[in-house]
Amino acid sequence: MHPILSLVEENYLKAIYHLSDAGKSAVSTNALADNMNNKAASVTDMIKKLSSKGVISYEKYHGVNISEKGRRAALRVIRKHRLWETFLVDKLNFNWDEVHEVAEQLEHIESPLLIEKLDSFLGHPKVDPHGHPIPDKDGKIHEVKQVQLSEAKAGTNGIVHSVNDGSPKFLQYLSKIGIRIGARIDIVERMEFDGSMEIIIDDKERVFISRQASENLLIRERP
Amino acid sequence: MHPILSLVEENYLKAIYHLSDAGKSAVSTNALADNMNNKAASVTDMIKKLSSKGVISYEKYHGVNISEKGRRAALRVIRKHRLWETFLVDKLNFNWDEVHEVAEQLEHIESPLLIEKLDSFLGHPKVDPHGHPIPDKDGKIHEVKQVQLSEAKAGTNGIVHSVNDGSPKFLQYLSKIGIRIGARIDIVERMEFDGSMEIIIDDKERVFISRQASENLLIRERP
DNA sequence: ATACTTTTTTAGATTAATCTAAATTTATAT
C-alpha cells in the first residue's frame, strides 16, 4: 500500500547518491548530517533504516555505500526532479534560478504514468535547465565530457554546459553577467595568485570571474 | 518556516469543506472518520488541532464548522487540485478517470508562483475536466445553475455540466455509453418504480441509466 | 604507543498522526 520509500528516505538516498559521486565513494555520517541539515544521531537512525531496506550498505563507523537498488531509486527521483525543472522553465516560464525549491517538492509525486507523459510532453529532453543530464526511464544517464572552467587553459574556449551550484544567488549572478547554458567562453587569462579568470562571453563581454565561480561552471572544450 | 497546515491537516480541512456542503452545515466526527478512512478517536484529536489553529470551530460532541480562514485554505487546495486535473487532461492527455489520484498528491505542492503560472499556462480555465468550478486566486467560485439529471422531467433536455462522483469506475462507464461534459441529454422517460431513466445522448444513442447514475450527473437545463 | 581529538553510535525524549479499549455523552424507542 505505502511506497517503498518515504519522502524523507528518498531525500536521504538522493543526498547519498550525490555525495558519493554517483556511487563511487563511501559517505560519512557527518557529511550526510551536514547535507541534510540534521544531527549525526538522526542520520545514524536513518541509515540503519535505509540499510534494512537494502538501498544502502552500512558498516558501523565506516559510512555508507549506495546499492544497485538504491542507485535506481535515487535516479528515479533525480529523473523526476530534472523533468519538472524542465517543465517549469520551458512551459511555465520560470527563470532557471526559481525552479529548484518547487522541483524538490514535485520530485516526490508518485505516478509512473505522469512522469512518462510529462517526458513526452517535454519532447524527451536530455538535459535540465542547469545542463544536468536527465536519466532515462531505466536510469541510464548520457554523460557529456565536460571540465570545470577553472581547469581550462588561457587561449582555449568552450561552451557552457552545466552548473555545479544551482543556488538562486549564483544563477542570478550568471544571468547578470550574461552567462547561460550554451554560451561561448573564451579564456583570456588565468590569475595564478587567486585562481580568478578573465574571460570573454559570446565574443562580446569581457569579464573577470572568481575562482569559486569558475569551479562551478562546467564547459565542453572546443578545439 | 513550516507551512501553516500539514498535508494531513489540509486533507481533513478539504473533507470538512466538502462534507459541510461548502460551509452550510456542521460535520460530525463519524462522518469525517468515514470519509478519511480513519477512526473516530483519531478525528477527535485532529479536530482539536484544527480548532486550535482557527480553521474550524468545534464544540465537543456537536461536530465542527469551517471558519472563514479555513474556507479560504480549503479553497486554495481545491483550486490547486482542479488546476492540476485540468493540466493532466488538457496538456498531458490523461483520461478524465485517471487524474484524481495524481491530483490528490499535486494539490499539496506549496508555491503560489507555480499555481499562478500554471493557471496562465492553462488559459485561466473556469472548470476542471469533471465540470467542477475552479476557485479563483481569491477563492471566488463561479457557480452555474445546474440540477441532478434525476430531477429533470421527461420531455426536457439539458447539457451535461459536471459529475458528482469522480471515481474511475463511474467515469469509465460514462465514457463507454458516450456521456461526456457538454453532451446533450434528452429525457425520454423516467421510471417511477426504480428511478431509472431512458435518455438520448447527443441525438444519437438511446440508453437506460440507473437512478444512482442519474443522481451523479449534473445538467444545465435548457428551454 | 599513548593521550588527545574527532567522529559515530547509543540511550532516552519529543512531536505528529495514528490506533484500541474504555469511559462518557447524546439520541432514541418504548
Next chain:
DNA sequence: ATATAAATTTAGATTAATCTAAAAAAGTAT
C-alpha cells in the same frame, strides 16, 4: 422517563523522524 443504543471523547500505546547528552570507537600527533 428511563433504558438501551449510538456517537464521541479520553487514556494509553505505537511508529516515523527528529533531538540532546553521554558513551564508545576511530584517527592523529608527538
